[in-house]
Amino acid sequence: MSDKVMPLNTAPRLGTFNGFGRTMLGKTRPDAEGACFATHWFTMLLPIWPLGRYYIKEGETVVVAGGRGASASTTQYVFLGRAELRMSEVIRTYLFFWVMAPLVVAGPVTLFGIDGDAFSRSHPITFLVLLIVIPIVCLIALAWMLVFHEKFLASARVPEWVGAGPANRSA
Incomplete structure (x- = not known):
């Protein structure tokens, strides 16, 4: 199956704090180039509202240790284009x-x-x-x-x- 992908001017803002914010969910299986489609969501512990759908490549996830046993992780994404929800x-x-x-x-x-x-x-x-x-x-x-x-x-x-x-x- 194919999905229409449009060029992207700017990448969407991502970031959550304790489950509140914007994140990528619902990824499809990666294609031959390692890219997939994913939906950009506004979350409040649970996904609340879909903000858009993108064709992306997922990069590495960096885990940073914090104080008192806490940690934070960041996943890098390369946004290749925008698709319809x-x-x-x-x-x-x-x-x-x-x-x-x-x-x-x-x-x-x-x-x-x-x-x-x-x-x-x-x-x-x-x-x-x-x-x-x-x-x-x-x-x-x-x-x-x-x-x-x-x-x-x-x-x-x-x-x-x-x-x-x-x-x-x-x-």
Whole structure:
């Protein structure tokens, strides 16, 4: 499948602080050049509003250690062009972050808590450990599912340049 890509005048602003800000989500599988399509989102812990869709190359991620065990990471992107938003990708992102992630965390805790009174009284430490471990394991599994989707299941899209794309741009 191909997507129309238009030349880009300026790259969008990216950056989040404690989950608030702008980030890239919903990447497609990289093409032969290592570039992919991704949606630019405004986030407030969860994706709130799609701001645009871009054809990008993902660079290295730099992790900087902070004080008291904190750290920050920055992923470098090269923005190659702008594409039209795909509603299927927007809906899939909303479903993943607003439905699947809360269900994966709250579901096991709720099910475990429904009939957990007797177990919590007889094994309080085990009950607390399971109450904490189950959501963490589920979140890790969900994150791996997201990575697996981006690397192997997401459809490969080919850029179809409109206007002065990389192939016909003069230097």
